[in-house]
């Protein structure tokens with residue numbers, strides 16, 4: 081794991097929590113260093129469901145695999161600008177924003193060159209803050225910005241955690257579900273202490289839940305027993321329509337709105353929005 085480097089603000093002083101002005105996008109990182117747990121599927125379909133609730137949404141594809149970009153029908157090589165040029169070459173984020181098949185949803189695509197960024201970032205100034213600084217220029221244009229993280233806790237994911245207000249953690253409902261979670265939670269805590277005091281966990285979402293399999297029920301109960309209310313009530317079922325949709329360049333909500341997977345992501349979006357409303361209420365009470 082990449083260790084956050086101490087910045088100038090960290091000499092004996094804790095960075096302070098600040099309230100984000102209203103009218104600025106909430107930034108959610110979709111993160112888990114485990115591969116294939118449903119990060120991209122959740123980023124694309126939660127974003128689509130939020131857009132269906134008339135929220136202006138931007139997806140940042142921060143994974144060199146570029147699955148969110150291809151899953152939304154963007155052909156590699158036809159992408160005007162990518163997040164690589166923004167992070168490494170200093171291109172304006174606004175110039176990399178690209179339309180998707182969903183009217184209220186846009187994306188900043190990734191590309192294979194992003195795999196080099198993990199190394200190239202090391203020697204750049206403000207290497208953990210570069211995404212945050214770029215996002216600051218478009219916060220007023222969106223309600224939600226969702227960052228699809230790569231399956232690693234390197235500098236790219238660190239940039240996402242520093243730039244985010246909260247993290248959504250997809251957890252595959254399988255035997256080893258909790259393995260690696262404590263490592264992720266420690267990393268989030270460390271970033272919160274050292275670089276981003278506002279960082280919260282929005283929630284943990286159980287993915288690929290198989291109702292025909294007793295193990296799924298046992299694992300879900302175990303995760304809820306360990307993690308409590310931070311786990312969303314909504315579980316995302318294993319559903320073949322969800323896995324087919326990316327090959328058609330569409331979110332599952334456009335591919336088959338009625339399938340169980342689409343319905344689950346609509347429920348997840350309403351839970352996410354409910355938690356957001358709860359947060360604003362408690363913020364207003366505190367001020």
Ligand SMILES: Nc1ncnc2c1ncn2[C@@H]1O[C@H](COP(=O)(O)OP(=O)(O)OP(=O)(O)O)[C@@H](O)[C@H]1O
Pocket residue numbers: 114115116117118119120121122143145147229230231287288289316317318319320322323324326341
């Ligand atoms: N609810 C689901 N039902 C069926 N298949 C699913 C579901 N969610 C995800 N998948 C499939 O599982 C695979 C992994 O999902 P996804 O790409 O979202 O995971 P990831 O965490 O982003 O992976 P990576 O770590 O490689 O970025 C994909 O083939 C996807 O289509």
Ligand SMILES: [Mg+2]
Pocket residue numbers: 119120121143147228229
């Ligand atoms: Mg992915």
